[in-house]
Amino acid sequence: MAASAPHLVHGMGTTLEPPTWPAITHGEAAAALARFPAAGQLEALEWHSPRPFSAAARVRTTRGVFVLKRHHPAVRAPAVLAEEHAFIAHLAAGGIPVPEILLTDDGTSAITVGEWTYELHRQGAGLDLYRERLSWTPFFSVSHAHAAGASLARLHAASRGFLAPARAVQPLVASFTILPSTDPLAATEAYVAARPALAAFLERRDWRSAVARLFAELGQGVSDALAGCEEVWTHNDWHPSNLLWSADGQVETVFDFGLADRTCAVHDLATAIERTAIDWLELGQGRDATIGHPETARALLAGYATVLPLDRGKVEAVLRVLPLVHLEFALSEIDYFAGVVGDVAEASVAWEQYLLGHADWFLAPHGQAFLHATERGALG
Structure with missing residues (x-):
């Protein structure tokens, strides 16, 4: 045998x-x-x-x-x-x-x-169409993206009234303490100090300067964009392999709430776009200018708007938050790899390629073009 x-x-x-x-x-x-x-x-x-x-x-x-x-x-x-x-x-x-x-x-x-x-x-109802697909790989079609956006809006509507506080410090949770802060560097300092393994990993790097640069270049208006948002529990890992599908392309089941925490709808929408509209695993492989898919981002937003209204201000808030929405979970991943697993090499990947690399892509002309194309299409 x-x-x-x-x-x-x-x-x-x-x-x-x-x-x-x-x-x-x-x-x-x-x-x-x-x-x-x-x-x-x-x-x-x-x-x-x-x-x-x-x-x-x-x-x-x-x-x-x-x-x-x-x-x-x-x-x-x-x-x-x-x-x-x-x-x-x-x-x-x-x-x-x-x-x-x-x-x-x-x-x-x-x-x-x-x-x-x-x-x-x-086992939930529906087809596990994306079972073998990696995170950060796109939907099979814009119609799937549209259906996923509508499903996310229904989840946000249903989450209102769930009054549990934010989760305690732990690895692999998409918490919400840095981006809403009017002093994000101080909030990052507090986040790191609460996680000894993360702090030990970062002490060998000039991480404060790196984070300060990201907020100086990408963080303008982020805390203001989040200031008026209603805080609710959200999914925080909205990609197609966390959904089960009907034969006609609708979402039948939502699962994998491991990253769920108290954030807000704008943050969760930005996370959904970050997870599904950019081929991050191809970053640095010679085609950085083509890894963004604004049509996917627009379809997600359009689907969401069929259930909950998205005015100009909310769309602009999502796109303002998007370039840095991954930052807090990237730090959580580093904490997991450096602390729980003891894998410094993987922690370094999370720091250099995920946290810094993703943000820097948005600073490049192709990242800016992605944001502008998404905004133009979403706002008509």
């Missing part, structure tokens, strides 16, 4: 890599599922996710198909997952199609087994 292919996951580039976290085995899946009474008995592991920051598997049981997700406790402890699950439950009550979260034998939604944290979701 031929050996099965090794399990590989998405890395920071375009190639698949060995996983940081080992694939879920049949035995551990069975042990975890035993804690969720409604899950039934494990029959098969059908697929292992290539997502890099946790391990996940689609499992078939005597009671259906589920997604079992396993986390390192330094990334997600049960109490931390309970924050996400409360938001998901709120959205479900508001009519947003999200996967059902299974409860454990003691009525909680996440468990610790051995050294790991587990959560279990019922």
Whole structure:
């Protein structure tokens, strides 16, 4: 019998890599599922996710198909997952199609087994069309982008009334403390000081000057653009592989709320464009002038506006925030790689290529052209 292919996951580039976290085995899946009474008995592991920051598997049981997700406790402890699950439950009550979260034998939604944290979701309705696609890769069509924009607006409408505070300091969360600040460098100092592994990584770099330069060149008007925004919990990782699709190209299920936190609609819209309208994985490969897709950004905004109005001021705010919207999560990624994983090389990629590289693309003529083309098309 031929050996099965090794399990590989998405890395920071375009190639698949060995996983940081080992694939879920049949035995551990069975042990975890035993804690969720409604899950039934494990029959098969059908697929292992290539997502890099946790391990996940689609499992078939005597009671259906589920997604079992396993986390390192330094990334997600049960109490931390309970924050996400409360938001998901709120959205479900508001009519947003999200996967059902299974409860454990003691009525909680996440468990610790051995050294790991587990959560279990019922497989959502729809086609997983983007299952193998990397983050920062575009929609298959502008019609998908339009449908995703409308779905995001429905999520924002439903999120109102969820009054949980912002999440505590932890890695891999898209928090909202730097961009709204009238003193973003001081806010960055506070963000770094609260994360010892991030601080240790950055102390070998002239990071204060680098961040000050970005805000001097791209940050004018950002805090003003965010000042009047209603703070709500948002998804913060809106890309097509976090959506399940109908055969006619509509969004049937929204999932993966790992980055959810209290931000605002403008911030989340800017994040959605940043995730889907620019081929960031091609940055520095000789075609920087063509990696931006303003038609995708315009379609997202147009779809959003079919559900919630987008006036000139809000569109301008989104585009003002967009060049730096990735900054806080980039710092969170560095904290994860430098602290939880202990991978300085990947932390350096997050700093140099993600945090600095993405911002610098917007300063170049092609980045400015992308912003202008998006604005012209969105405003008619």
